[in-house]
Amino acid sequence: MADVWDCYHWDLAAVEDQILSNIGSDVPLVREIATFVLQGEGKRVRPLLLLLSARLCGCQGHEMHALASFVEYIHTATLLHDDVVDDAGFRRGKEAAHRLWGNQSSILVGDYLYTKAVRSIVDFRIHELNSVIAESVQRMTEGEIMQISLNCHKSVLSQTEYIQMVERKTGALIAAACQMGAILADADASDQEALFQFGLLLGTAYQIVDDMLDYVGQGDRLGKTLGNDIRQGKITLPLLHLLHHVDEIRRGDVQAVLEQSHVDHGDIERIVALMNEYGSVQYSMTIAREYVDKAKSALVGFGESTAKQALYIAANYMTTRDH
Amino acid sequence: MADVWDCYHWDLAAVEDQILSNIGSDVPLVREIATFVLQGEGKRVRPLLLLLSARLCGCQGHEMHALASFVEYIHTATLLHDDVVDDAGFRRGKEAAHRLWGNQSSILVGDYLYTKAVRSIVDFRIHELNSVIAESVQRMTEGEIMQISLNCHKSVLSQTEYIQMVERKTGALIAAACQMGAILADADASDQEALFQFGLLLGTAYQIVDDMLDYVGQGDRLGKTLGNDIRQGKITLPLLHLLHHVDEIRRGDVQAVLEQSHVDHGDIERIVALMNEYGSVQYSMTIAREYVDKAKSALVGFGESTAKQALYIAANYMTTRDH
Numbered sequence: 001m002a003d004v005w006d007c008y009h010w011d012l013a014a015v016e017d018q019i020l021s022n023i024g025s026d027v028p029l030v031r032e033i034a035t036f037v038l039q040g041e042g043k044r045v046r047p048l049l050l051l052l053s054a055r056l057c058g059c060q061g062h063e064m065h066a067l068a069s070f071v072e073y074i075h076t077a078t079l080l081h082d083d084v085v086d087d088a089g090f091r092r093g094k095e096a097a098h099r100l101w102g103n104q105s106s107i108l109v110g111d112y113l114y115t116k117a118v119r120s121i122v123d124f125r126i127h128e129l130n131s132v133i134a135e136s137v138q139r140m141t142e143g144e145i146m147q148i149s150l151n152c153h154k155s156v157l158s159q160t161e162y163i164q165m166v167e168r169k170t171g172a173l174i175a176a177a178c179q180m181g182a183i184l185a186d187a188d189a190s191d192q193e194a195l196f197q198f199g200l201l202l203g204t205a206y207q208i209v210d211d212m213l214d215y216v217g218q219g220d221r222l223g224k225t226l227g228n229d230i231r232q233g234k235i236t237l238p239l240l241h242l243l244h245h246v247d248e249i250r251r252g253d254v255q256a257v258l259e260q261s262h263v264d265h266g267d268i269e270r271i272v273a274l275m276n277e278y279g280s281v282q283y284s285m286t287i288a289r290e291y292v293d294k295a296k297s298a299l300v301g302f303g304e305s306t307a308k309q310a311l312y313i314a315a316n317y318m319t320t321r322d323h
Numbered sequence: 324m325a326d327v328w329d330c331y332h333w334d335l336a337a338v339e340d341q342i343l344s345n346i347g348s349d350v351p352l353v354r355e356i357a358t359f360v361l362q363g364e365g366k367r368v369r370p371l372l373l374l375l376s377a378r379l380c381g382c383q384g385h386e387m388h389a390l391a392s393f394v395e396y397i398h399t400a401t402l403l404h405d406d407v408v409d410d411a412g413f414r415r416g417k418e419a420a421h422r423l424w425g426n427q428s429s430i431l432v433g434d435y436l437y438t439k440a441v442r443s444i445v446d447f448r449i450h451e452l453n454s455v456i457a458e459s460v461q462r463m464t465e466g467e468i469m470q471i472s473l474n475c476h477k478s479v480l481s482q483t484e485y486i487q488m489v490e491r492k493t494g495a496l497i498a499a500a501c502q503m504g505a506i507l508a509d510a511d512a513s514d515q516e517a518l519f520q521f522g523l524l525l526g527t528a529y530q531i532v533d534d535m536l537d538y539v540g541q542g543d544r545l546g547k548t549l550g551n552d553i554r555q556g557k558i559t560l561p562l563l564h565l566l567h568h569v570d571e572i573r574r575g576d577v578q579a580v581l582e583q584s585h586v587d588h589g590d591i592e593r594i595v596a597l598m599n600e601y602g603s604v605q606y607s608m609t610i611a612r613e614y615v616d617k618a619k620s621a622l623v624g625f626g627e628s629t630a631k632q633a634l635y636i637a638a639n640y641m642t643t644r645d646h
Contacts, residue, residue, distance in 0.1 A: 021348050029472040081434065085427045104408045104471050107430060111404065112464040114434075118441055119457035125450050134442035141435040142350050148427050149352040 004310045008051060011065065015047045018069035023111065023119065029101075033109040037076055037097050045206070046071045046177040049314065052193045053181030056308035063124070065185055071177045073117040074137060078173075079258040080110035082144070086232055128183045128251075132196075136176035143168025147234070157235050159244075159285070166207040167200060174203030190301070198298040205291035205318045209234035212284040213322070215272055227268035233258055237287065241280040242271070250274060289321050324640040331374060334388065336371045336394055341392035345443065346363055348435065352424075352565060356432040360399055368529070369394045371378050371637065376504030376518045378630035379622075386447070387507055394500045396440040397460060399408045401496075403433035405467070451506045455519075459499035466491025469541040470557070480558050482567075489530040490523060495525030513624070521621040521634070528614035528641045534559035535607040536645070538595055550591035560610065564603040565594070611642050 005012065047068035054064045079249040087266045097108035116139070121133055146165040150157050150233045177200030182192040216239050229236055235243075235258075237304045243251055253272070257267045275281050292315050302308050328335065346357045370391035377387045406419040407426045421429035437460070444456055469488040473480050501522030505515040537552045538561050552559055557568075558581075566574055577597070580590045598604050615638050625631050 015576070025465055027472065030465060080432055085430060105468070107404055107408060108468045108471065111437075112461070112468060114437075115457065115461040115464050119454075119461045122445070122450070122453035122457045123496050127445070127448050130445035130453060131442075134438065134445045138438040138442045141431060141438050142348055142353060145350050145428070145435060146429045148431065149350065208521050273525075291525050291543060 001313055001321075004048075004317075007306065007310065008048070011038035011051045011055075012044065012048065013074070014062070014065040015044065015051070015068045018065045019047075019072055022066065022069055022073075022116075026151060030109060030112050033097055033101055033105055034119035036100075036114060037080060037109070038072070042072065042076075044072060045314075046075055046174055049174060049199060049202075049311070050177040050181040052307050052311050053178040053199075054185050054306060055181075056186030056192055056195070056302060056311065057182045057187040059181065059185035061184070063179050064181065067121070067124070067180060067184060068177075070117040070120045071133075071173070071180065073113045074133070075173060077103065077110040077112075077114035077117070078140060078144070080106045080113070084110075085144070085148070106130050126183060128192075129180055130225070132176050132179050132183065133239065136172040139168045139172040140170075143170070143172065150232050151235060157240060159240060161236070162237055163204065164242055166185075166204050170207035170210075171200040194298050194301055196284075198295050198315075199293035201291050201298060202315055202318060205288045205295065205315075208237055208288040208291065209318055209321070212238055212281055213289070214238075215275055215281055220271075221318055227263075227272065230258065230268060230271060231263045237281040237284045239271075241283045242278055245280070251266065260270055262269050283301050285319065292316065324644075326635055327636050327640075328373075329374060330629065330633065331371070332426055334374045334378075334398055335367065335371065335387040335507065337385070338367065338374070338395070339393045341369075341388045342395055344440075345389065345392055345396075347439070350542065352428065353432060353435050356420055357436060359423075360403060360432070361395070362603055365395065365399075367395060368637075369398055369433075370496055372497060372502040372634070373500040373629050375634050375637065376385055376501040376522075377508050378504075379518070379628060379634065380505045380508030380510035380514055382508035382623055383509070387504065390444070390447070390452075390503060390507060391500075393443045394456075394496070394503070396436040397403040397456070398433075398496060399520060400433040400440070401438035401463060401467070403429045403436070407433075408467070408471070443502060447505060451515075452503055455499050455506065457503050459495040462491045462495040463493075466493070466495065474556050474558060480563060482560070482563060485558075485560055485563055486527065489534075490527050493530035493533075494523040494526035496521035498530065517621050521618050521638075524614050524618035525641060526594055528611045528618065528638075531560055531607055531611040531614065533642070535561055535604055535611070536633060537561075538598055538604055550586075550595065553580065553591055553594060554586045560607045561598050561603040562594070564606045565598050568601050568603070615639065617643055 019038050023031055023038070024191045025031055025034070050071055080097060083193060084098050084106050089096060089099060096106075097109070100111075101205055116260065118133070122130055132214075143165050146161075147169060150161060150165060175196045176199070178195040179192050182195045211229065214236065230239070239254075243254060246254065254271060257271065258264055260267070296312055296315050299308060299311060342361050345359065345640075346361070348354055348356055348357070350592065373391045373394055374387055381461060407421050412419060412422060420432070421534050424432075441456070444452055466488050469484075470492060473484060473488060498519045499522070502515050502516040507519045510518075534552065537559065538550060553562070562577075566577060569577065577594060580586055583590070619635055619638050621632060622631060
């Protein structure tokens, strides 16, 4: 992956520049919070995939850097709202914005970044871009709501429901980023569709791995503590696998933990030990790898190129990253 | 105003129908909350003004009803977020959604309604509509943020700052609604601009009156208690006027109340009595009337018609309504 960062160093630096220079509000609090949340720490997965998709389809122009920055604004807006929704303490290794400026500011600056992105994207005056981004953001929001409503009815969550939620919550925006790169390059409908599918499958893998890492990360490495999802009563794939495979007595024990208002370190350790015994983390990784493989095969119609190579490497990175 | 509701009864019923039928999510919790917040109680000011603007410019088609419903979605999204930001107990005479479903759901269903509206508006495939709505929502969000940041620095808020905030917070979307009606009717740029100005001025008047009514409403008539803005430390025009005109000792007393963590009924009564003594509520009404007059004069270029008459009546209604 380091080669990809190297090879597209200039493109990524241009995006970074656009991210900070496009905030553009004359309200000081907007600039202050937006700059804080946008500065530095993000992996910029969505901008990178947009750039590579655009390059794959032969795009030469510079608009892709601005467009990529707006996709990162939308992603950042969802992070701001998620952190309020989850009452998260840390984000990207630093204190979460709502802890510093309050929930009010986080909700409203999230709204601002989202509206700024929409405003800037419609200024491209390309109907296809508008449709793709609007559709994806709608699905993303539905995914978030599915998550909180599924968590209220813990017993009924199936793997299919989990995947549907993940496809919307994370897949939709990554799919849109890839398709938007293709649209900017004036790619034909089938190339656009292939890149949309690539992004959807890869985004799904990305979230599965993210959820899995909650059970293998080392404390502050993720900027949050191990087993945080359990503390929030969030059921993700490893836990789902465990609940479906563990014997009835231990299942009762796990479910009792999920219903506790306070989950302590011992509870988490017990559940993680069970997950290791039943291969639940392993299972998540297998499913994630399947999605990565399907994503890569969506690109089979494209000829060989540096950009295609980079997309393959980025795809593999999803299941090899440790944060 | 009753004549306007009568005369455009059919148009408004069509909008009401669109409001409920366009929610269109297959996620049950989205449908449940969105239906709850959209049902019945709203005054539908923005849809009405969009319809009248469209009619004024000769629009005959039916798309205006759908477009008006999407503007109401955006307005409702901001109400959902505002109620979380303000921790409001009631909205439109019924318990606020976040009290029933939690802050999480209110934030996310607000996001959903906003993204659904954007998604539906871009489907019209009219670039001007996209620009107008995106610009207005961005300004609206900035207005909300200005409000919370100005309230943090109470001493420096001037009337100019208050007006700038109100123009963004409320004027921007009403201005957009009016201009969108004109765009749908294929009106020329000067008619579009006139309706934009009409909406901006009228929306500003509307918010000034709304803020003023916080000090003259009778308890539950507004679905919230008298002087609620003081409880939230929100400085609006009557209070601003009072602070600028009252003698120094009493100003100190008022400012001390604003800084208290708990404001009781006696505090509010004392401040309202001072406002009456200094004519602060009266003053707000005078300013609001000036804005209404300026709004009406923005329409001077349009020939006489039922729609123009209705817009004049709607404009006057802003300063005669009692809720």
